[in-house]
Amino acid sequence: MKIYDIETTEALTQEAFFARVRAIAHKPLSEAYISEVAVYLKQLANNRDLLWDHLGAPTFDNWESSFVGPMSFHLGQSERVALRMNVWVPSKKKGGFASWEDELYAYGLAHNHDFTLLTVGYHGPGYETDLYDFDDERAELPAGEPVALKNHRRLTLAEGAVWQYEQYRDVHVQREPAALSMSLNVFFQGEARPRDQLWFDIENACVAKPVPFAAVGRLVSMIEMVRFVANDDTIAVLKSTEQSDPFQRVRTAAGKVLNELHAGGV
Amino acid sequence: MIATSPSDVETQVGPLLGSIDRLGLYLESLREGGYITRVLNDFIATRGRSALVGRDDVGEDVIVLIRNAQFTMHVRTHRRPNPTIHSVSAAFVSVLLGEAPITVTRYRPARKIDYDIFEPGVELIEEAQLPYDGRFIAADPAVHTISEWHSPEPFLELRLALGSTVSQIWHFDRATRCSIFASLSNMKLTGLVTLARTFAALDDHRSLPFLKNLTSHESHIVRWTAIQSIGKLDRAEALVCLEAAASDSHPHIRTSAAKILHRTGGGGP
Numbered sequence: 001m002k003i004y005d006i007e008t009t010e011a012l013t014q015e016a017f018f019a020r021v022r023a024i025a026h027k028p029l030s031e032a033y034i035s036e037v038a039v040y041l042k043q044l045a046n047n048r049d050l051l052w053d054h055l056g057a058p059t060f061d062n063w064e065s066s067f068v069g070p071m072s073f074h075l076g077q078s079e080r081v082a083l084r085m086n087v088w089v090p091s092k093k094k095g096g097f098a099s100w101e102d103e104l105y106a107y108g109l110a111h112n113h114d115f116t117l118l119t120v121g122y123h124g125p126g127y128e129t130d131l132y133d134f135d136d137e138r139a140e141l142p143a144g145e146p147v148a149l150k151n152h153r154r155l156t157l158a159e160g161a162v163w164q165y166e167q168y169r170d171v172h173v174q175r176e177p178a179a180l181s182m183s184l185n186v187f188f189q190g191e192a193r194p195r196d197q198l199w200f201d202i203e204n205a206c207v208a209k210p211v212p213f214a215a216v217g218r219l220v221s222m223i224e225m226v227r228f229v230a231n232d233d234t235i236a237v238l239k240s241t242e243q244s245d246p247f248q249r250v251r252t253a254a255g256k257v258l259n260e261l262h263a264g265g266v
Numbered sequence: 267m268i269a270t271s272p273s274d275v276e277t278q279v280g281p282l283l284g285s286i287d288r289l290g291l292y293l294e295s296l297r298e299g300g301y302i303t304r305v306l307n308d309f310i311a312t313r314g315r316s317a318l319v320g321r322d323d324v325g326e327d328v329i330v331l332i333r334n335a336q337f338t339m340h341v342r343t344h345r346r347p348n349p350t351i352h353s354v355s356a357a358f359v360s361v362l363l364g365e366a367p368i369t370v371t372r373y374r375p376a377r378k379i380d381y382d383i384f385e386p387g388v389e390l391i392e393e394a395q396l397p398y399d400g401r402f403i404a405a406d407p408a409v410h411t412i413s414e415w416h417s418p419e420p421f422l423e424l425r426l427a428l429g430s431t432v433s434q435i436w437h438f439d440r441a442t443r444c445s446i447f448a449s450l451s452n453m454k455l456t457g458l459v460t461l462a463r464t465f466a467a468l469d470d471h472r473s474l475p476f477l478k479n480l481t482s483h484e485s486h487i488v489r490w491t492a493i494q495s496i497g498k499l500d501r502a503e504a505l506v507c508l509e510a511a512a513s514d515s516h517p518h519i520r521t522s523a524a525k526i527l528h529r530t531g532g533g534g535p
Contacts, residue, residue, distance in 0.1 A: 051464075052472055060461070060476045067457040068322075087464050124467060180467040213326040219314060221326055225343050226306040228364030228422040234303060237311045245313070254310075 001131055001155070001170045004038050004162040011046035014054060014076060014083075021081050029080075029116075029188055034164060037081065037186060038118055042162050044083075045120040045184055050075075051085065080189050088127050088181045110173045110200035114193045114214055117165040117185060119157065124181030126157035130173040132202070139195045140216075140248055143209040149202065157183060168195050173202065196247065216247050223253045230261050269301045272318060272332055275339065279426070283336060286359055290402030293361045293424055302341055302363060302424060305331060339426045344415065350437035351390060351414060353381055355451030357406040358427035366421035368398035373412045373443075381407055381432040382486060383517065384448035390438045407432045430455075433485040450487065458488045466495035474499060481507050486516035493523070505530070 012020070020040045027033045044050065054075055056062040068074045068084070075083040091107055112134060132149035141147065149171055157163065165172070197214035198207050211217055223241070226234050235258065242254040269275045275296070282288040296302065306329070308316040314324065323330035327343040341363070351373065362368055376389040393411065405413055408431065415421070433455055434448040450456050462480060465473035477499070480492035493511055497504035511523035 051468070052470070055461075057472050058475050060473075063461055064454065064457065067453070067460075070453070070456050071460055087460055089463065180463055182464065182467075215314060217326060218324050219310065221343065222306055222309050222324070222329065224420070225327075225329070225341065225422055226303065226310060228366075229297075229300075229303040229306065231300060231303050231307075233307050237307045241310055 001172075002164040002166065003155075004035070004042070004164070006039055006042040006162055008039065008043055009046060010043045011048075012040060012043040013047060014044065014050060017041075017044040017083070018076060018078050018081075021078050025078065025080050029191060034116065034118060034188070038162050038164065041118055041120050041184060041186055042160070045122050045160065045162075050122075050184075051182075054085075075184075077189075082187045082189065084185045084187070085122065086183050086185055088124070088177050088183065090179065091176045107174050107176050110171055110202045110208070111211060112168050112171045112198055112200075113165055114167065114195065114197040115191050116167045116188055118188075119163050119165070119183050119185045121157040121159045121161045122182040122184050123159060125178045126159065126161070126181045126183070127177045128154055128156050128175035130154050130175070130202075132171040132200075134169055134171045134200075137195070139246070140210070141196070141198060141207045143207055145207045146205060147200065147207060149200065149205060157181075167191065168197075171200055194246075196249070210249065216249060219245075219247075219250050220253045223250070223257055227257045227260055230257075235261065268299055269296060270304070275301070275332055276334060279332075279337065279339075283428070286357065286404045286406075289426055290359045290361070290404060293359060293402055293426060297361050297363055297424060302331075305329065305341075335429075337426055337428050339424070342423050342425065343420055344417070344423060345420045347414070347416065347440070349440070350446070351412060351440055351443070352438065353412055353432075353436040354405050354407050355381075355430040355432050355435050356427045357404070357408075357431065358425050359402050359404045360423050360425040361402045362398060362400070362415070363422040363424055366417040366419040368421060369416045370396045370398055370403065371414045371416060372396070373414070373438075374410055375412075375445075378410065379436070381434055381436060381448075384434055384436060384445070386445055386447070388436075388438075388445040390443040390445075392443075412438075433487055455485050455488060458483065458485075459491045462488070462491045462495045466498040469499060471499060474503060478503070478507070481510070486514070486519055489514065489516070490519050490522070493519075 017040050021037060024033065024036055054066065066073045071087045073085040075085055077083065131153050133151045134147065134149055136147055193215055196216045197211040199209050199211055201208040212221065238254045238258050242251050242258060245251050269278060279292065282292055305318045308318050319329055319331065327345065328340055330338060330340045332339040372393045373390045374393050376391050379388055430452040433451055435451050436445050436448050438444060439446045458480060462477060465477060477492045477496050481489050483489050493507045496507055508523045508527050511519050512527060514520050
């Protein structure tokens, strides 16, 4: 986790933020580039009218077109950067089941990201996160694989705090905020994803499992789906996948489905 | 009708939306015509960069083929039963893909219920277990039966769902078969509730006109959240809303509004 210490009182509109981001779009995705975007993000967070302007106050006619998830607003994107506002709410347990807030935000679930995330606290006390350093560079790790999770610390994303979650490295466990909180998040387009995203078992210091809805997991899932509706083209696609996909998990899934299809006479 | 792209499917579905039977037959034709196979093949061949489906439309076990104002169409792998037995929020029609042995279990609540007014402890009674015959299956929240599909093997479902007609999905405990909680039925309701709560947290009076509009929203959950948010922003305005809410069509709002008015000394001339 890179924690920025940015002193600026300048406040940017959303348009000005994207204008500045576009002005440096020629630069490679590097620490220097991300640090520049971090300054603009901090300046955007200084704009206390951001949500009102974006949603089209006072009628708020734009709310539905920018609402992209149970708790996210898509504020805009450029060729290099996508900007979202996340709303973090305290969880409500229901009948012994994990609440949808728990599941949505992965509250209590240790994970890393297969992308770099730049975030700034915009409103409220902010969520807490238990953070660990994870420097294993293997592309894939199976469930149960022992891992070293180092340097545990607990941080709070307070208003104005700017953090950079580093791709793969920052294993974290989100804790619900004390009260509704908001953050602005920047994602970087076109980032290579050479490794699998993982859930972790902190207590046993091992991989809990690869994240099933991350890029690799989704590909495996689609391979498992296609066996129900396979045709001759499917066989060719799966053979190519089995031979050339960079991830062993994907190659294995393709091989397994091919065997099942052969056994079933396809 | 041969579909080769999402726009083909949207065009072909449009004229059928008034008839569940015709939609069911259309899904059967999509299954036979290989469209789903084409989408999945392309997704795998392009490692998730298929033009036939958006990146955000693919989850762990689901691929959303179409999402528009009138309907959504998705394919889902069923690997295990849901944690709860739950009601549906919208009329839908489904076909199953593949050869898995499927049993359809049909339940009905022990008494007539209004899905917009959740009550814990309502029992679900098993009515029948039927083998799946390969034809389309339709469901509607207006029909109070709840159906679940079971198989010892994973199976694939193609579903077309129309817009939600109730604001809540009821969840029943699988062991006791009693209702235990309800969740919001669609993204728009979730969005409005999120927005109302966010405006309350931001404590800015500019949101008051919008929140006041929400107090007449068709969903009682949105109406009540808006009243609560107004209560955090403007006490006088909240009292006006609560007085109106004391004659709301929803019993929970009426009861809650009356209690608050009684406690605060409002609600009368």
